[in-house]
Amino acid sequence: MVYTGGGLSSKIPVESTSSSSSRNLGLVVAMTQKHRPPHVLTVAGSDSGAGAGIQADLKACAALGVYCSTVITAVTAQNTVGVQGVNAVAEDFVEAQLRSVLSDMQVDVVKTGMLPSIGVVEILCKSLKEFPVQALVVDPVMVSTSGDVLADSSILVGFRGELFPMADIVTPNLKEASALLGGVELKTVADMHFAAKAIHDLGPRNVLIKGGDLPASLDAVDVFFDGENCYELRASRINTRNTHGTGCTLASCIAAELAKGSLMLPAVQVAKRFVESALDYSKDIVIGSGPQGPLDHFLKLKSSVNSSSRGAAFNPSSLLLYAVTDSGMTKKWSRSMTDVVKAAIEGGATIIQLREKDVETREFMELAKACGEICRSRGIPLVINDRIDIALACGADGVHVGQSDMPTRVARALLGPEKIIGVSCKTVEQALQAWADGADYIGCGGVFPTSTKANNLTIGLDGLKTVCLASKLPVVAIGGIGIGNALSVMDIGAPNLKGVAVVSALFDRECVSSETRKLSDLLSTAK
Numbered sequence: 039m040v041y042t043g044g045g046l047s048s049k050i051p052v053e054s055t056s057s058s059s060s061r062n063l064g065l066v067v068a069m070t071q072k073h074r075p076p077h078v079l080t081v082a083g084s085d086s087g088a089g090a091g092i093q094a095d096l097k098a099c100a101a102l103g104v105y106c107s108t109v110i111t112a113v114t115a116q117n118t119v120g121v122q123g124v125n126a127v128a129e130d131f132v133e134a135q136l137r138s139v140l141s142d143m144q145v146d147v148v149k150t151g152m153l154p155s156i157g158v159v160e161i162l163c164k165s166l167k168e169f170p171v172q173a174l175v176v177d178p179v180m181v182s183t184s185g186d187v188l189a190d191s192s193i194l195v196g197f198r199g200e201l202f203p204m205a206d207i208v209t210p211n212l213k214e215a216s217a218l219l220g221g222v223e224l225k226t227v228a229d230m231h232f233a234a235k236a237i238h239d240l241g242p243r244n245v246l247i248k249g250g251d252l253p254a255s256l257d258a259v260d261v262f263f264d265g266e267n268c269y270e271l272r273a274s275r276i277n278t279r280n281t282h283g284t285g286c287t288l289a290s291c292i293a294a295e296l297a298k299g300s301l302m303l304p305a306v307q308v309a310k311r312f313v314e315s316a317l318d319y320s321k322d323i324v325i326g327s328g329p330q331g332p333l334d335h336f337l338k339l340k341s342s343v344n345s346s347s348r349g350a351a352f353n354p355s356s357l358l359l360y361a362v363t364d365s366g367m368t369k370k371w372s373r374s375m376t377d378v379v380k381a382a383i384e385g386g387a388t389i390i391q392l393r394e395k396d397v398e399t400r401e402f403m404e405l406a407k408a409c410g411e412i413c414r415s416r417g418i419p420l421v422i423n424d425r426i427d428i429a430l431a432c433g434a435d436g437v438h439v440g441q442s443d444m445p446t447r448v449a450r451a452l453l454g455p456e457k458i459i460g461v462s463c464k465t466v467e468q469a470l471q472a473w474a475d476g477a478d479y480i481g482c483g484g485v486f487p488t489s490t491k492a493n494n495l496t497i498g499l500d501g502l503k504t505v506c507l508a509s510k511l512p513v514v515a516i517g518g519i520g521i522g523n524a525l526s527v528m529d530i531g532a533p534n535l536k537g538v539a540v541v542s543a544l545f546d547r548e549c550v551s552s553e554t555r556k557l558s559d560l561l562s563t564a565k
């Protein structure tokens with residue numbers, strides 16, 4: 039046993055690592071090999087109000103299905119009003135906790151939050167050298183959201199000198215980034231680009247500057263720099279008092295995704311989307327009487343409770359046979375929109391888009407509602423072309439917008455984090471922008487010439503492949519596609535090409551359901 043002195047920890051006995059029973063080791067190893075979950079170790083402070091700190095980290099990791107162990111660096115007395123007290127855990131006891139976890143458990147990723155002193159930073163760096171992990175996520179916590187100081191200023195020396203060079207990513211907010219750079223003013227997105235690059239020079243492999251405190255704008259903008267490229271990552275700004283713990287949650291989500299094997303940029307994207315969804319779900323909860331309430335991490339549980347009003351998360355495999363309606367064709371064959379939607383689904387369409395260019399708003403809304411019921415009852419997502427207002431009014435699953443329609447990030451701000459947004463793209467630049475702006479998929483084309491959309495530039499299979507290979511989002515090909523060429527499209531050799539979007543080959547035909555069935559059968563043979 040090891041007994042430590044000082045502070046809250048003084049009476050807690052700790053099992054010494056050297057006393058691990060070698061008798062049990064074989065059993066433990068066998069068990070961990072069979073069922074070892076991804077594992078994040080958080081090294082952070084406790085928040086008695088459970089909005090931030092260790093408590094937020096535990097909840098975020100649990101929500102993302104990742105095991106989370108904890109090294110507590112400080113105990114804070116804290117609530118929605120502010121921080122009433124801080125009791126730093128004795129440094130040798132922080133070291134003991136680190137040793138206990140790292141020497142025994144196979145930790146994939148270490149995430150740091152409140153590190154109250156330079157001594158703790160030094161101990162952490164020493165421990166990580168002794169017990170290396172796959173990735174280190176550093177949230178350089180210095181001041182709480184209520185403005186209370188959580189680390190003394192000497193910590194900056196420890197961050198710059200030792201911890202940052204070991205970090206895979208650091209995630210400062212604007213105030214922290216400013217402190218790390220000697221007090222430089224950061225007020226604009228351009229300043230954030232500068233700060234990301236300057237902090238990258240301190241040694242971390244990636245930097246995410248969180249712009250939540252930028253003067254009010256429609257979007258919450260973060261800037262991510264990986265040493266080569268700077269990306270602006272946008273999310274809709276959610277109007278709520280319940281933002282306490284978002285920084286800890288974001289960093290823990292990044293760590294959790296890395297522990298699952300994700301690359302850095304996708305991990306950051308997933309983390310941002312998680313925080314945005316959690317804020318949205320938590321915006322009206324009332325916990326405490328102070329100015330900053332906690333967010334609720336277990337939105338998944340809530341979304342299953344509310345599943346009648348919210349669709350399931352977007353699944354890219356639903357792009358396989360994407361049926362796009364056309365009011366001209368529907369009229370030409372004297373059919374109703376609801377009948378063609380039913381027929382397409384019966385034939386195997388996996389997603390429906392209502393693309394109705396010449397229907398009055400009132401009629402479009404009624405038809406969209408009726409088609410929504412048909413799609414919902416059959417488990418098929420319904421997307422509305424161009425019209426965000428119609429999508430909102432009829433409770434559709436999402437929208438599809440083109441380059442001259444509502445900008446993607448405005449659509450995202452209006453629709454919230456969970457609706458599907460597809461964006462038409464012909465170029466790599468457009469595809470990367472769609473991803474950065476929060477789209478879920480891109481529609482790429484026209485691949486072949488078509489008379490369905492006038493004056494539409496054709497990009498061919500080569501253009502499609504170029505965009506697919508660069509896109510970070512799943513892709514559906516569109517334009518002149520039908521039974522005769524669908525397999526040549528699917529065979530271009532791009533894993534993120536998930537399907538074909540088709541208008542005339544389904545809806546300008548004698549029998550919509552049998553044409554859809556033929557194409558569906560053909561696509562099921564694609565590699």
Ligand SMILES: Cc1ncc(COP(=O)(O)OP(=O)(O)O)c(N)n1
Pocket residue numbers: 360362391393423424438439440441442443460461462480481482491514516539
């Ligand atoms: C899946 C899919 N991809 C592309 C488009 C084209 O959208 P857009 O460029 O906005 O042109 P219109 O369809 O509005 O004429 C699409 N609708 N669906």
Ligand SMILES: Cc1ncsc1CCOP(=O)(O)O
Pocket residue numbers: 483484485487488489490491494516517518519539540541542543
């Ligand atoms: C909407 C659209 N966007 C690019 S091509 C196109 C039309 C596709 O129609 P079709 O499948 O009849 O060629």
Ligand SMILES: [Mg+2]
Pocket residue numbers: 423424438439440443
């Ligand atoms: Mg459009």
